Amino acid sequence: MSQKVFVVFCFVLIFISACSIEEEGFSYDRESYVYANVEKETMDVFVSPILLQTQIKTVNGKEISQKDYRIKNPSSGSLWDVSVYQNADETGKMPAVILVPGGIGSKNELLKPYGGEERISIVEKFASEGFVVLIFSAEGRGKSGGELNYNGYIDQDGLYTLYRFLASEKNVDTQKIGIVSYSYGVAMASGMLGRYQPEISYYIAWEGPVNRYYVSSGCSDKGSVEEGITCDDEAYWEEREALRFVPYFSVDTLMIVQTEEDHVQETNEHSLEFNTLAIKYLERVRVNGDENALNTLYTLESLPILSEKENYHAVILQAMKEFT
Secondary structure (H helix, E strand, C coil), rough: CCCHHHHHHHHHHHHCCCCCCEEEEEEECCCCCCCCCCCCCCCCCCCCEEEEEEEEEEEEEEEEEEEEEEEEEECCCCCCEEEEHHHHHHCEEEEEEECCCCCCHHHEEEECCCCCCCEEEEHHHHHHHEEEEEEECCCCCCCCCCCCCCCHHHHHHHHHHHHHHHHHCEEEEECCCCCCEEEEEHHHHHHHHHHHHEEEEEEEEEEECCCCHHHCCCCCCCCCCCCCCCCCHHHHHCCCHHHHHHHCCEEEEEEEEEECCCCCCCCCCCCHHHHHHHHCCCCCCCECCCCCCCCCCCCCCCCCCCCCCCCCHHHHHHHHHHHH
């Protein structure tokens, strides 16, 4: 059998058996794959944010304030583009959430329509439901400074800085802070949660590619991978494989959101692996909505999935309310 035929054959079998995927020096077998240990880190430096402007908009009959900031990432010195949305009339402490964009996208990804009949953005909807919502553009994205870091340590350090900023806000209930990541944002969110281990109420991950095999779409040249990076680049991937960091999370609840047809992957195996590993280390793990039991091991066939007709943003919002 030629090498080309074998690679194609093995690519198909990976989702059926424990077939090993090889690319030069890299081999992936989900049954025996080992991740490097993680040491807890601290960050002493914190630079006060720069408030640029405040705007008010009526959303669903409520006054929603939008504050735009520039916040310095201590690891790079770059200024990040950050916006915080909240109910302008609320005077008490509120639950808060940080939304981590997918791929190497900017905060504009979270300004897309929420869906359904409401003609408002995702972030506006969440804010109108009583949350302080922080969105941002990471290193080298959108209006933020620096060079693209592809969700590695520098991006993770910046995300932790944003968490500290949000937790310092007087109107934020520090016992009710959560994180929601979309797609490859799982690497940035998981890396921050594993390295710095802040105590948060929940982490919700939507369809996240949890290691190098899924990020690179089967060790191909697709996916949100820096040009020239291959699957055998250990130093690169050590920073960006979400599953490496899961055992070190300090979260009350982890929820994995998966639809029937993944937005990138040809299978839902990545969510299955995420759930299986997380249950070994975390107290509360769930796949999709509250109709599904906590800490349940699944097969690929039994894994709960959302139908394509369901608004996954609504499922995420409902869980945010439940967990706070």
